[in-house]
Amino acid sequence: MQPSPLLAELIAALQFLPGVGPKSAQRIAFHLLEHGRDKARRLAEVLERAASDIGHCQVCRTFCESEICELCQSPSRDAATVCVVESPLDVVAIEQAADFRGRYFVLMGRLSPIDGVTPASIGIPLLEQRLLAGEIRELIVATGSTMEGEATAHYLREIAREAGVRATRIAHGVPIGGELEFVDSSTLSRALSSRHEY
Amino acid sequence: MQPSPLLAELIAALQFLPGVGPKSAQRIAFHLLEHGRDKARRLAEVLERAASDIGHCQVCRTFCESEICELCQSPSRDAATVCVVESPLDVVAIEQAADFRGRYFVLMGRLSPIDGVTPASIGIPLLEQRLLAGEIRELIVATGSTMEGEATAHYLREIAREAGVRATRIAHGVPIGGELEFVDSSTLSRALSSRHEY
Numbered sequence: 001m002q003p004s005p006l007l008a009e010l011i012a013a014l015q016f017l018p019g020v021g022p023k024s025a026q027r028i029a030f031h032l033l034e035h036g037r038d039k040a041r042r043l044a045e046v047l048e049r050a051a052s053d054i055g056h057c058q059v060c061r062t063f064c065e066s067e068i069c070e071l072c073q074s075p076s077r078d079a080a081t082v083c084v085v086e087s088p089l090d091v092v093a094i095e096q097a098a099d100f101r102g103r104y105f106v107l108m109g110r111l112s113p114i115d116g117v118t119p120a121s122i123g124i125p126l127l128e129q130r131l132l133a134g135e136i137r138e139l140i141v142a143t144g145s146t147m148e149g150e151a152t153a154h155y156l157r158e159i160a161r162e163a164g165v166r167a168t169r170i171a172h173g174v175p176i177g178g179e180l181e182f183v184d185s186s187t188l189s190r191a192l193s194s195r196h197e198y
Numbered sequence: 199m200q201p202s203p204l205l206a207e208l209i210a211a212l213q214f215l216p217g218v219g220p221k222s223a224q225r226i227a228f229h230l231l232e233h234g235r236d237k238a239r240r241l242a243e244v245l246e247r248a249a250s251d252i253g254h255c256q257v258c259r260t261f262c263e264s265e266i267c268e269l270c271q272s273p274s275r276d277a278a279t280v281c282v283v284e285s286p287l288d289v290v291a292i293e294q295a296a297d298f299r300g301r302y303f304v305l306m307g308r309l310s311p312i313d314g315v316t317p318a319s320i321g322i323p324l325l326e327q328r329l330l331a332g333e334i335r336e337l338i339v340a341t342g343s344t345m346e347g348e349a350t351a352h353y354l355r356e357i358a359r360e361a362g363v364r365a366t367r368i369a370h371g372v373p374i375g376g377e378l379e380f381v382d383s384s385t386l387s388r389a390l391s392s393r394h395e396y
Contacts, residue, residue: 003290004262006248013244016237017215018229024217030287031216032245033252033261034306039214040249046211047242050204050227051235063231064202089228092201108232 007033061123062088062106071103078102080137084127084156086110086144094142102140105130110148111155119155127156131163142170145190205231259321260286260304269301276300278335282325282354284308284342292340300338303328308346309353315346317353325354329361340368343388 003011007029014025032040056062057069064070071077071091081102085091091104107122119125130136139160143149153169160167173191174183183191201209205227212223230238254260255267262268269275269289279300283289289302305320317323328334337358341347351367358365371389372381381389 003286004252004264004267006244006252006263007261009244010248010252013237013241016230016234016241017226019222019226026287026290028215028217029248030261030285032214033248034285036214037249039211040245043211043214044242044245044249046204046207047230047238047245050208050231051238051242054202054204054208054231063205063228065204066202069202087228087232088201089224092224 056108057106060104060106061108061126062091062104076101079135081140082127082130082136082138083140083142085142086149086152090142102138107143107152110143110146111152112148122152124155124159128159128163131160131165136165139165139167140170141167145172254306255304258302258304259306259324260289260302274299277333279338280325280328280334280336281338281340283340284347284350288340300336305341305350308341308344309350310346320350322353322357326357326361329358329363334363337363337365338368339365343370 003026010029011022011025014020014028015022020028053065054063055065057064057072058067059072060069062069062071078101082105083094083100083102084105084107085094086107086109088106088108091106094100094104105123105127107124109117109122111117111119111122131139139156141153141156143152143156157167157169171194172187173194174180174187180188201224208227209220209223212218212226213220218226251263252261253263255262255270256265257270258267260267260269276299280303281292281298281300282303282305283292284305284307286304286306289304292298292302303321303325305322307315307320309315309317309320329337337354339351339354341350341354355365355367369392370385371392372378372385378386
Protein backbone atom coordinates (compact mmCIF):
# COMPACT_ATOMS: atom_id res chain seq x y z
CA MET A 1 0.00 0.00 0.00
CA GLN A 2 1.22 3.46 -0.94
CA PRO A 3 0.44 6.63 1.00
CA SER A 4 -2.47 8.56 -0.50
CA PRO A 5 -1.59 10.42 -3.75
CA LEU A 6 -1.39 13.85 -2.12
CA LEU A 7 0.67 12.49 0.74
CA ALA A 8 3.01 10.84 -1.77
CA GLU A 9 3.33 14.20 -3.56
CA LEU A 10 4.17 15.89 -0.27
CA ILE A 11 6.80 13.26 0.56
CA ALA A 12 8.33 13.68 -2.91
CA ALA A 13 8.37 17.48 -2.67
CA LEU A 14 10.03 17.44 0.75
CA GLN A 15 12.92 15.57 -0.84
CA PHE A 16 13.75 18.74 -2.79
CA LEU A 17 15.29 19.91 0.48
CA PRO A 18 19.02 19.20 0.62
CA GLY A 19 19.84 16.37 3.01
CA VAL A 20 16.29 15.03 3.13
CA GLY A 21 15.85 11.48 1.82
CA PRO A 22 12.72 9.35 1.48
CA LYS A 23 12.65 8.26 5.13
CA SER A 24 13.07 11.72 6.62
CA ALA A 25 10.61 13.16 4.09
CA GLN A 26 8.04 10.67 5.34
CA ARG A 27 8.75 11.55 8.94
CA ILE A 28 8.57 15.30 8.24
CA ALA A 29 5.30 14.91 6.30
CA PHE A 30 3.58 12.94 9.05
CA HIS A 31 4.93 15.27 11.71
CA LEU A 32 3.61 18.36 9.94
CA LEU A 33 0.20 16.80 9.33
CA GLU A 34 -0.09 15.59 12.89
CA HIS A 35 1.31 18.50 14.85
CA GLY A 36 1.89 21.44 12.60
CA ARG A 37 -0.64 22.27 9.89
CA ASP A 38 -0.49 25.96 10.70
CA LYS A 39 3.27 25.82 10.57
CA ALA A 40 3.14 23.96 7.25
CA ARG A 41 0.89 26.68 5.83
CA ARG A 42 3.15 29.39 7.16
CA LEU A 43 6.24 27.69 5.69
CA ALA A 44 4.44 27.34 2.36
CA GLU A 45 3.59 31.02 2.33
CA VAL A 46 7.12 32.18 3.22
CA LEU A 47 8.72 29.76 0.73
CA GLU A 48 6.56 31.06 -2.07
CA ARG A 49 7.25 34.67 -1.15
CA ALA A 50 11.00 34.11 -0.76
CA ALA A 51 11.29 32.25 -4.07
CA SER A 52 9.55 35.12 -5.83
CA ASP A 53 10.88 38.19 -4.04
CA ILE A 54 14.45 37.50 -2.98
CA GLY A 55 16.93 38.70 -5.55
CA HIS A 56 20.51 39.89 -5.34
CA CYS A 57 21.93 43.09 -3.90
CA GLN A 58 23.03 45.26 -6.82
CA VAL A 59 26.22 46.21 -5.06
CA CYS A 60 27.48 43.03 -3.39
CA ARG A 61 25.32 40.35 -5.03
CA THR A 62 24.20 38.74 -1.77
CA PHE A 63 20.61 37.52 -1.39
CA CYS A 64 18.29 40.36 -0.55
CA GLU A 65 14.74 41.42 -1.41
CA SER A 66 15.55 45.11 -1.75
CA GLU A 67 17.78 46.63 -4.43
CA ILE A 68 20.70 47.21 -2.10
CA CYS A 69 21.24 45.13 1.02
CA GLU A 70 21.30 46.52 4.52
CA LEU A 71 25.02 46.03 4.91
CA CYS A 72 25.88 47.85 1.66
CA GLN A 73 23.64 50.70 2.78
CA SER A 74 25.03 50.93 6.28
CA PRO A 75 27.12 54.08 6.76
CA SER A 76 28.99 52.43 9.63
CA ARG A 77 30.71 49.91 7.34
CA ASP A 78 33.96 50.83 5.65
CA ALA A 79 33.37 50.88 1.88
CA ALA A 80 37.11 50.94 1.17
CA THR A 81 37.69 47.42 2.55
CA VAL A 82 35.87 44.71 0.62
CA CYS A 83 35.96 41.03 1.52
CA VAL A 84 35.24 38.71 -1.40
CA VAL A 85 33.49 35.44 -0.49
CA GLU A 86 31.91 32.62 -2.44
CA SER A 87 28.52 32.47 -0.80
CA PRO A 88 26.11 34.40 1.44
CA LEU A 89 26.74 31.69 4.06
CA ASP A 90 30.34 32.89 4.24
CA VAL A 91 29.10 36.42 4.98
CA VAL A 92 27.00 35.05 7.83
CA ALA A 93 29.98 33.09 9.17
CA ILE A 94 32.34 36.07 9.07
CA GLU A 95 29.75 38.39 10.61
CA GLN A 96 29.21 35.96 13.47
CA ALA A 97 32.88 35.34 14.08
CA ALA A 98 34.87 38.43 13.38
CA ASP A 99 34.94 42.11 14.09
CA PHE A 100 35.17 42.87 10.39
CA ARG A 101 33.78 46.33 9.70
CA GLY A 102 34.22 46.45 5.93
CA ARG A 103 31.85 45.37 3.20
CA TYR A 104 31.49 42.21 1.13
CA PHE A 105 31.34 41.06 -2.42
CA VAL A 106 29.57 37.73 -2.86
CA LEU A 107 30.59 35.79 -5.94
CA MET A 108 27.71 33.29 -5.63
CA GLY A 109 30.09 30.61 -6.87
CA ARG A 110 33.72 30.16 -7.84
CA LEU A 111 35.58 29.97 -11.12
CA SER A 112 35.26 26.57 -12.72
CA PRO A 113 35.73 26.61 -16.50
CA ILE A 114 34.88 22.89 -16.69
CA ASP A 115 31.42 23.60 -15.30
CA GLY A 116 31.09 26.70 -17.45
CA VAL A 117 31.53 29.09 -14.52
CA THR A 118 33.37 32.07 -16.01
CA PRO A 119 34.41 35.37 -14.38
CA ALA A 120 31.26 36.93 -15.84
CA SER A 121 28.96 34.37 -14.25
CA ILE A 122 30.32 35.11 -10.77
CA GLY A 123 29.93 38.86 -11.14
CA ILE A 124 33.60 39.72 -11.52
CA PRO A 125 32.97 42.50 -14.11
CA LEU A 126 30.90 44.31 -11.46
CA LEU A 127 33.74 44.00 -8.95
CA GLU A 128 36.30 45.09 -11.55
CA GLN A 129 34.25 48.21 -12.23
CA ARG A 130 34.29 49.06 -8.53
CA LEU A 131 38.02 48.40 -8.29
CA LEU A 132 38.69 50.69 -11.22
CA ALA A 133 36.37 53.36 -9.80
CA GLY A 134 38.85 53.79 -6.96
CA GLU A 135 36.43 53.32 -4.07
CA ILE A 136 38.19 50.19 -2.78
CA ARG A 137 41.57 50.33 -1.02
CA GLU A 138 41.89 46.73 0.11
CA LEU A 139 40.39 43.60 -1.39
CA ILE A 140 40.39 40.74 1.11
CA VAL A 141 40.20 37.47 -0.82
CA ALA A 142 38.30 34.96 1.32
CA THR A 143 37.38 32.33 -1.26
CA GLY A 144 37.75 28.71 -0.17
CA SER A 145 40.98 26.75 -0.26
CA THR A 146 39.66 24.21 -2.75
CA MET A 147 41.27 24.12 -6.17
CA GLU A 148 38.52 26.29 -7.65
CA GLY A 149 38.61 28.61 -4.65
CA GLU A 150 42.36 29.11 -5.09
CA ALA A 151 41.99 29.66 -8.84
CA THR A 152 39.34 32.27 -8.12
CA ALA A 153 41.67 33.87 -5.56
CA HIS A 154 44.50 34.11 -8.11
CA TYR A 155 42.16 35.70 -10.63
CA LEU A 156 40.97 38.23 -8.07
CA ARG A 157 44.55 39.10 -7.14
CA GLU A 158 45.33 39.80 -10.78
CA ILE A 159 42.39 42.13 -11.34
CA ALA A 160 43.18 43.93 -8.08
CA ARG A 161 46.78 44.37 -9.18
CA GLU A 162 45.70 45.73 -12.55
CA ALA A 163 43.47 48.23 -10.80
CA GLY A 164 46.26 49.17 -8.40
CA VAL A 165 44.33 47.93 -5.39
CA ARG A 166 46.00 46.07 -2.52
CA ALA A 167 44.86 42.44 -2.36
CA THR A 168 45.16 40.32 0.78
CA ARG A 169 44.29 36.69 1.42
CA ILE A 170 42.83 35.33 4.66
CA ALA A 171 45.30 33.16 6.56
CA HIS A 172 45.16 29.40 6.33
CA GLY A 173 46.66 27.18 8.99
CA VAL A 174 45.99 25.16 12.10
CA PRO A 175 42.61 26.04 13.67
CA ILE A 176 42.71 27.76 17.06
CA GLY A 177 42.28 25.24 19.87
CA GLY A 178 43.08 22.41 17.48
CA GLU A 179 45.43 19.64 18.51
CA LEU A 180 48.07 19.09 15.86
CA GLU A 181 47.43 15.36 15.77
CA PHE A 182 43.85 15.90 14.59
CA VAL A 183 44.64 18.46 11.88
CA ASP A 184 44.49 17.08 8.33
CA SER A 185 47.81 16.83 6.54
CA SER A 186 47.20 19.46 3.83
CA THR A 187 46.27 22.04 6.47
CA LEU A 188 49.33 21.11 8.48
CA SER A 189 51.59 21.32 5.47
CA ARG A 190 50.13 24.75 4.62
CA ALA A 191 50.60 25.87 8.22
CA LEU A 192 54.27 24.89 8.08
CA SER A 193 55.03 26.49 4.75
CA SER A 194 53.23 29.69 5.82
CA ARG A 195 55.21 29.95 9.10
CA HIS A 196 56.26 33.42 10.18
CA GLU A 197 58.81 35.01 12.53
CA TYR A 198 57.93 34.71 16.19
CA MET B 199 24.61 41.90 10.11
CA GLN B 200 21.48 39.83 9.87
CA PRO B 201 20.16 38.19 6.69
CA SER B 202 17.52 40.33 4.98
CA PRO B 203 14.13 40.30 6.77
CA LEU B 204 12.47 37.93 4.28
CA LEU B 205 15.47 35.61 4.34
CA ALA B 206 15.35 35.63 8.15
CA GLU B 207 11.65 34.74 7.96
CA LEU B 208 12.43 31.86 5.62
CA ILE B 209 15.19 30.57 7.89
CA ALA B 210 12.82 30.75 10.87
CA ALA B 211 10.00 28.98 9.03
CA LEU B 212 12.28 26.16 7.87
CA GLN B 213 12.95 25.43 11.53
CA PHE B 214 9.33 24.28 11.85
CA LEU B 215 10.55 21.10 10.18
CA PRO B 216 11.46 18.43 12.72
CA GLY B 217 15.21 17.92 12.99
CA VAL B 218 16.08 21.24 11.32
CA GLY B 219 18.01 23.67 13.50
CA PRO B 220 19.24 27.21 12.74
CA LYS B 221 22.35 26.06 10.85
CA SER B 222 20.59 23.59 8.58
CA ALA B 223 17.72 26.03 8.03
CA GLN B 224 20.25 28.55 6.78
CA ARG B 225 21.86 26.00 4.50
CA ILE B 226 18.48 24.85 3.15
CA ALA B 227 17.35 28.43 2.54
CA PHE B 228 20.49 29.40 0.60
CA HIS B 229 20.41 26.15 -1.33
CA LEU B 230 16.78 26.65 -2.40
CA LEU B 231 17.40 30.26 -3.41
CA GLU B 232 20.53 29.40 -5.33
CA HIS B 233 19.57 26.18 -7.04
CA GLY B 234 15.90 25.46 -6.58
CA ARG B 235 13.41 28.30 -6.77
CA ASP B 236 11.01 26.24 -8.87
CA LYS B 237 11.33 23.41 -6.40
CA ALA B 238 10.73 25.82 -3.52
CA ARG B 239 7.55 27.05 -5.22
CA ARG B 240 6.41 23.52 -5.90
CA LEU B 241 7.06 22.50 -2.28
CA ALA B 242 5.14 25.56 -1.09
CA GLU B 243 2.19 24.64 -3.27
CA VAL B 244 2.08 20.99 -2.18
CA LEU B 245 2.55 21.90 1.51
CA GLU B 246 -0.36 24.31 1.37
CA ARG B 247 -2.58 21.80 -0.41
CA ALA B 248 -1.63 18.93 1.91
CA ALA B 249 -2.18 21.00 5.05
CA SER B 250 -5.65 21.92 3.81
CA ASP B 251 -6.86 18.76 2.11
CA ILE B 252 -5.40 15.79 3.96
CA GLY B 253 -7.77 14.52 6.60
CA HIS B 254 -8.32 11.13 8.18
CA CYS B 255 -9.84 7.98 6.72
CA GLN B 256 -13.27 7.55 8.30
CA VAL B 257 -12.70 3.84 8.74
CA CYS B 258 -9.10 3.46 9.88
CA ARG B 259 -8.13 7.06 10.79
CA THR B 260 -4.96 7.12 8.72
CA PHE B 261 -4.00 10.25 6.78
CA CYS B 262 -5.86 10.47 3.52
CA GLU B 263 -7.48 13.16 1.38
CA SER B 264 -10.52 11.08 0.44
CA GLU B 265 -13.22 9.94 2.87
CA ILE B 266 -12.04 6.35 2.95
CA CYS B 267 -8.43 5.38 2.23
CA GLU B 268 -7.36 3.14 -0.61
CA LEU B 269 -6.48 0.29 1.71
CA CYS B 270 -9.85 0.32 3.50
CA GLN B 271 -11.57 0.33 0.12
CA SER B 272 -9.49 -2.47 -1.34
CA PRO B 273 -11.53 -5.68 -1.75
CA SER B 274 -8.33 -7.72 -1.68
CA ARG B 275 -7.66 -6.93 1.96
CA ASP B 276 -9.21 -9.08 4.69
CA ALA B 277 -11.61 -6.91 6.69
CA ALA B 278 -11.84 -9.51 9.46
CA THR B 279 -8.21 -9.07 10.51
CA VAL B 280 -7.37 -5.63 11.82
CA CYS B 281 -3.94 -4.53 12.95
CA VAL B 282 -3.95 -1.63 15.41
CA VAL B 283 -0.96 0.70 15.19
CA GLU B 284 -0.04 4.04 16.71
CA SER B 285 0.86 6.00 13.59
CA PRO B 286 0.57 6.01 9.80
CA LEU B 287 4.35 5.48 9.74
CA ASP B 288 3.75 2.08 11.35
CA VAL B 289 1.38 1.20 8.51
CA VAL B 290 4.07 2.09 5.99
CA ALA B 291 6.62 0.01 7.89
CA ILE B 292 4.38 -3.06 8.09
CA GLU B 293 3.34 -2.76 4.45
CA GLN B 294 6.97 -2.61 3.38
CA ALA B 295 8.08 -5.47 5.55
CA ALA B 296 5.35 -8.01 5.87
CA ASP B 297 2.91 -9.99 3.81
CA PHE B 298 0.05 -8.79 5.98
CA ARG B 299 -3.20 -8.88 4.00
CA GLY B 300 -5.58 -7.53 6.63
CA ARG B 301 -6.56 -3.96 7.38
CA TYR B 302 -5.40 -1.38 9.87
CA PHE B 303 -6.69 0.86 12.55
CA VAL B 304 -4.47 3.86 13.21
CA LEU B 305 -4.78 5.33 16.71
CA MET B 306 -2.81 8.48 15.81
CA GLY B 307 -1.33 8.35 19.30
CA ARG B 308 -1.32 6.19 22.40
CA LEU B 309 -3.06 6.34 25.74
CA SER B 310 -1.41 8.79 28.09
CA PRO B 311 -3.73 10.13 30.77
CA ILE B 312 -1.00 12.47 32.05
CA ASP B 313 -0.93 14.23 28.67
CA GLY B 314 -4.72 14.15 28.45
CA VAL B 315 -4.76 11.42 25.79
CA THR B 316 -7.89 9.40 26.55
CA PRO B 317 -9.39 6.43 24.68
CA ALA B 318 -11.74 8.87 22.93
CA SER B 319 -8.89 11.02 21.64
CA ILE B 320 -7.24 8.06 19.93
CA GLY B 321 -10.44 6.90 18.23
CA ILE B 322 -11.11 3.87 20.39
CA PRO B 323 -14.91 4.37 20.40
CA LEU B 324 -14.84 3.99 16.60
CA LEU B 325 -12.86 0.75 16.91
CA GLU B 326 -15.14 -0.52 19.69
CA GLN B 327 -18.15 0.06 17.47
CA ARG B 328 -16.55 -2.05 14.74
CA LEU B 329 -15.61 -4.78 17.20
CA LEU B 330 -19.18 -4.93 18.48
CA ALA B 331 -20.57 -4.92 14.93
CA GLY B 332 -18.98 -8.33 14.49
CA GLU B 333 -17.00 -7.60 11.32
CA ILE B 334 -13.63 -8.22 13.01
CA ARG B 335 -12.42 -11.72 13.93
CA GLU B 336 -8.88 -10.92 15.01
CA LEU B 337 -7.44 -7.75 16.45
CA ILE B 338 -3.65 -7.65 16.13
CA VAL B 339 -2.30 -5.22 18.69
CA ALA B 340 0.85 -3.64 17.27
CA THR B 341 1.27 -0.61 19.51
CA GLY B 342 4.80 0.14 20.66
CA SER B 343 6.52 -1.47 23.62
CA THR B 344 6.89 1.78 25.53
CA MET B 345 4.96 2.15 28.76
CA GLU B 346 2.14 4.03 27.00
CA GLY B 347 2.18 1.57 24.11
CA GLU B 348 1.77 -1.34 26.51
CA ALA B 349 -0.99 0.43 28.43
CA THR B 350 -2.79 1.04 25.15
CA ALA B 351 -2.30 -2.63 24.25
CA HIS B 352 -3.86 -3.75 27.54
CA TYR B 353 -6.81 -1.46 26.98
CA LEU B 354 -7.31 -2.79 23.46
CA ARG B 355 -7.17 -6.38 24.73
CA GLU B 356 -9.92 -5.60 27.22
CA ILE B 357 -12.28 -4.06 24.70
CA ALA B 358 -11.63 -6.96 22.29
CA ARG B 359 -12.40 -9.44 25.07
CA GLU B 360 -15.64 -7.63 25.94
CA ALA B 361 -16.69 -7.78 22.30
CA GLY B 362 -15.75 -11.45 22.11
CA VAL B 363 -13.05 -10.82 19.52
CA ARG B 364 -9.70 -12.63 19.57
CA ALA B 365 -6.83 -10.26 20.37
CA THR B 366 -3.21 -11.02 19.50
CA ARG B 367 -0.03 -9.07 20.19
CA ILE B 368 2.94 -8.87 17.81
CA ALA B 369 5.99 -10.73 19.13
CA HIS B 370 8.80 -8.89 20.86
CA GLY B 371 12.28 -10.33 21.09
CA VAL B 372 15.73 -10.39 19.59
CA PRO B 373 15.78 -8.88 16.06
CA ILE B 374 16.53 -11.25 13.21
CA GLY B 375 20.20 -11.15 12.28
CA GLY B 376 21.01 -9.46 15.58
CA GLU B 377 23.97 -10.57 17.62
CA LEU B 378 22.98 -11.16 21.23
CA GLU B 379 25.80 -8.99 22.53
CA PHE B 380 24.40 -5.91 20.79
CA VAL B 381 20.80 -6.36 21.88
CA ASP B 382 19.67 -4.02 24.65
CA SER B 383 18.99 -5.63 27.99
CA SER B 384 15.24 -5.04 28.16
CA THR B 385 14.75 -6.67 24.74
CA LEU B 386 16.93 -9.56 25.80
CA SER B 387 15.07 -10.00 29.05
CA ARG B 388 11.76 -9.95 27.16
CA ALA B 389 13.11 -12.47 24.65
CA LEU B 390 14.06 -14.82 27.48
CA SER B 391 10.81 -14.55 29.37
CA SER B 392 8.82 -15.04 26.15
CA ARG B 393 10.77 -18.18 25.18
CA HIS B 394 8.77 -21.02 23.59
CA GLU B 395 9.11 -24.76 23.00
CA TYR B 396 11.52 -25.64 20.23
